[in-house]
Amino acid sequence: MMTMNRSASRPDPAWHERLIATWVLVFVIMGCLVVTEFKPWTLLDEPSLRATRQFLASFFPPAHDAVFLKLILVSTWQTIAVATAGVTLALIFAVPLALIATRTLSISRLGQGQSQNHAAWLPKIIRHAVRGLLIMLRSIPELVWGLLFVRAIGLGDTAGVLAIALTYCGMMGKVFLEIMESQDARTADTLLINGASRSQAFLYATLPNCLPEMVSYTVFRWECAIRSSVILGFVGAGGLGQQMDLSMRMLAGGQVVTMLAAFVALVWIADIISKQLRSWLD
């Protein structure tokens, strides 16, 4: 019995923390429920039930006439084309930007200790400016870019390509930068000390080390871009998304179902291709 009593004087040290965390969580959740007007029962209101029922009923049969299927095929290809073109442009800009911003390939860093870094202030400023640019590019979601481009240059897939190119340039530039900087700097240093230029050191030391990782990330981004490309269609950037938006506005459920199926199949195929490509890289 003695032992039982003694344990009572050793209360659970995490108990108060847990209790407070629980209460905080409860209040935050209640707040969120209010703010988001979370009223699931509105789904069961007669008008919204009727709308849902009508929409769901129009799902069957899925649209499958030849004209519509051809339209889907064309828009699917447009979606792929927008994604591919966007990622290509992003890649073209991301590699040089990452190259400029990486410290590993800095010639001015050679032969200097940490304290003397102020000697090379111009490259440092450029590096930071490029990093800032990359951050800005990727902190604006592609949908917002798309919305703005559609405003500026009109409806069509160009807006989609540009939106993907800009956002993905920021993302890919940042990741490429991280990949390059995580490499062993000595490989590049040896070449730089021997008089190689930045781009030579990049081609002969950094690139062989990072290429598999960079290619693999680019393929992964292409897969994401296909999804982005569909979403961009909703703001008028062409492809499957735009058709889906139109069908939904018309409440043409049958068309929506067919397009949803096309979209899921597209994502699934892109997933398989991207996995296959990446497994070949290893």
Added chain:
Amino acid sequence: MTISLSNLTVKLGRGDDMRTILDDISLDITSGEQIAIIGPSGAGKTTLLHTLACAIKPTSGTLCVNNTLPWALAKSALHKLRGGIFLAPQVPPLPPRQRVVNSVLAGRLAHTGLLASLWSLYKPQDAALAFAALMRFKLEDKLWLRCDRLSGGERQRVGLARIMVSEAPLLLLDEPVSALDPALGLAALKTIQDEANARHATLVVSLHDVQLARARFGRLIGLKAGRIHFDLPTHLVGEATLADLYGAEFEVAASMVKTTVDDLTSVVSAPAAVRCF
């Protein structure tokens, strides 16, 4: 709990990989008995304990627990029976991030309602019980720590502390003191045996340390290559029997341990005979 095995055989693996782990085992264990199983590595000690715990289904032969055939029972009844059997694996599988208190209380999940056991993860309900159990293994200061902060020996003792909170009348322990130093191991084993005595539980322990087994248990079962090599009261287990059980390795091991066993000389003097096996 009484257990009886007759002509029990266990084969594991599939197809060509099928290996006979236990071969024609017959033995009777009476309620409240304390038994040590010894034998070389790979003899089937762990498999035997798992079979007794109704965790491995025998390929042929019968396992009889309390005069019922567990494998003839319905699934739920079999699982209920398992609640009365406590099997402590050699390396206690404790989740690294779990707190010791919950790890110990996990030993009585079979006797705790589902809601109570889930609530206990949020606010440990029987902390006093876990504390008392840990105290018997000198781990009382570890109650609220996370398992990954423990040393190997401490983890093993937390695994043993589970026994204290379980209410099982049959305790099966696989190498319970393998990670403990001799003094601590002896103390831990003593604690477990006292507990088994107190609740009139049957205790079956597999041990590597033959001297410990001889010192603490009245009945020894020697297992070799899946067969019962001997099943004798301890005082009838001589060095020759042991040498026979362990083969040539035993003489080396025995001389390394440098124990002051009376008839150690008899083992050393008979190396030629031992090597014949």
Added chain:
Amino acid sequence: MAGLNTHVSSPPKTQAGTAAVTAMPPPPRRRAGVIFLAIAMLIIASFASLRGEWRGLFSIESAAKMLDLFTGFFPLETDSRFLAKVAWATIETIAMSFLATLIALIVAVVIAVPAAGMSGVLMRRIARAVLNFLRAVPELVWASMLVIAAGLGPFPGTLALAFHTAGVLGRLLADALENAPAAPYIALRHNGASAIAAFAYGTLPVVLPQIASYTLYRWENNIRAAAVLGVIGAGGLGQLLYYHLSLLQYHDTGTVLVAMILLVALVDGLSSLMRERMAS
């Protein structure tokens, strides 16, 4: 040559044996060339099918249009009543993402258990298919469908985020559960614990840190997604952005855009700070 060799049916044993000793096998054919060609063709075809519009990108005219648009945002609208509206929309965005992540986590756990093969092979297939579907449909598509059922506002947005996130989290969780060591669970089962109790005491503590970090990561993503979801009328900053952009109120739009960028940058900074602290 290598291609031909693969079609030859395997020769008798004796010949194969001698061949292995005498002749070095031909080097494996490199697939790289074919893949590069395929990728290059995909890229060329993509640009070709963009109807040449993209050449217009680099024209002075479209550059001027873009410049017009961006300069049109300034000066930003700083009326205090409008700022309050933006602040409320920001809070709404965060609340949507938080609640959606929480709902998604609960749904994900419920589906992940069968998806990890804990209730049979058939259930595993079905649960995985459900998760794949939830995940394959983007938040925005979910939202545009839910808006039909639930009307405009943050509620359908929250549900849409939750649907998609449940798919993502559910799959990660199912994989984590399948890869978790089985020993703790099995040991408790052998001692008579029920399946749910053994799961809670044996499996859950092992995967919990992984679940926590996935969930935080998804929350971070969801804040970003919630910010734009409103574009189709599902609440938050996006709805405000779309509204003012449609009314050609560029100063207001600029303010919303800045709020959006600040929110995203803040989340980015906080999460990388947290990750650094966790790593050290």
